[in-house]
Amino acid sequence: MRVVIVTMFEIGKDSGDTAGEFQTWKERRHLDTRIPFPQGYHDLFYNPDSGILGIVTGVGSIRSSAAIMALGLDPRFDLRHAYWLVAGIAGIDPQNASIGSAAWARYAVDGDLAHEIDAREIPSDWPDGLFPLDSKGPLDGTSRTPDHGEVFALNPALADWAFRLTRNVVLDDNAAVAAVRARYVGFPAAQRPPFVLEGDNLSAMRFWHGSLMNRWANDWVRRWTGGKGEFVTSAMEESGTMQALDYLTHAGKADRDRVMVLRAGSNYTLPPPGTDAAHSLAQENLGYSGLGVGIENLYRVGSVVIDRLLADWPHTEKEIPR
Structure with missing residues (x-):
């Protein structure tokens, strides 16, 4: 195995309908070989020509931790030199970026402990x-x-390399997403068309929303990273995924220094001016305003990194880019 694509959910079928996080990767990367995975949430899919394996962990840190651990301990796979790309949608802080933007994390912070x-x-x-x-x-x-697992530092050199490689990728956008952005008066970053940035991830099993919770998220990330991290994306899985990969690394089954976390904004973590948090969250629960754009941009950005890793495989198999 050369690359493991880690996604968290799919909306319906694995192909041919509205895409969740996994479908775009399956279809465009020709992950056509189905591998039964009864010890996990969802069967695995593989392309034997490229060496790309796709996994859907299920939503939440409990499922992601169990699925990644089950994969890493499965004797059918050799993942010692594999790169791991976590590619999922997220809430995004309008103080830092806009929906559809894609952020490479240097830290994954737990919000539940x-x-x-x-x-x-x-x-x-x-x-x-x-x-x-x-x-x-x-x-x-x-x-x-x-x-206790409050914070996981990713390989900063690899994250920086991925960002430099993708910072100028042209991202998807549309009029509906632009209309949502326009409501965030006073948040210049939130009103920008989607862009690539570096920014850290806070994972919690609670889907939180609102200005006060957003302040907590920023404070929490600063606290646990010693002021080095910047909260940008909210999700539910990274602390579980990273804890499993830590243990697998200790067991010689994986290399946590080859892990990348890419999250694209599907919704903002706080409401636009003039809207209360409860109403804003209710509206997002009808369908994330940036879901389609976020999923597309995860693929556009992540694929650039995967292509480079595979093109240079005789080198990248042995040495991590920096």
């Missing part, structure tokens, strides 16, 4: 009710070393 107090009982001087497990509250500035 925490203490929580209900919003109706938060002390008046607290910014929110979420705080680290070994702290006394969100205002406790004590420095602490992550040891």
Whole structure:
């Protein structure tokens, strides 16, 4: 195996209908060889000519962790030199980018391992009710070393290489997405046509939304990355995926330094000015405004990296690009 494409969901069939995260890769990369995978959420699909394997993990960190671990321990596959491309849609912070934009992560931060107090009982001087497990509250500035899986640092040289390679890729866009962008007055990055950037991922099993939660997400990523990370995309799986790949690396079954995380915005993480969070979230739940554009742009950006890895395989098999 040379490349593993990690997607999280498919909408309907694996081909021929409305595309979820997996379908575009299956069709365009000719992942036609079906490999039964009863220990996971979804069967695997493979192209023996290119060496690309596609997996659909299922939504959420529990499913992603179990699926990736099951794949890595499967004796049918040798993944020691494989590159892993997590390619999925995400919420995107309008302070940093627009829907349809694609962000390469340098950090994957977990948003679930925490203490929580209900919003109706938060002390008046607290910014929110979420705080680290070994702290006394969100205002406790004590420095602490992550040891429960709070943050995973990806290979920064590989992430930078992927960004440099794709920063000028022409991305998909359309009038409907432009109309959504136009509502974000006062957010210049949110009003830009889709673009490629570097920005970090926060994964949580809760689909959160709103200005206050967005502030928490930015603070949380800064806290766990020691101020080095910048929250850009929200999703549900990366901490599970990365934890499994960490363990597989320890077992000599994978190489976590060959993992890339690419997320494209399908919706904003907070509402446009003049709209409350509950109404905004209800509207997005009718169908993410940037879903189609985001899925297309994941393929356009991710494919450039895959093509380069495969074209240089005699070299990239042995040495990670930087």
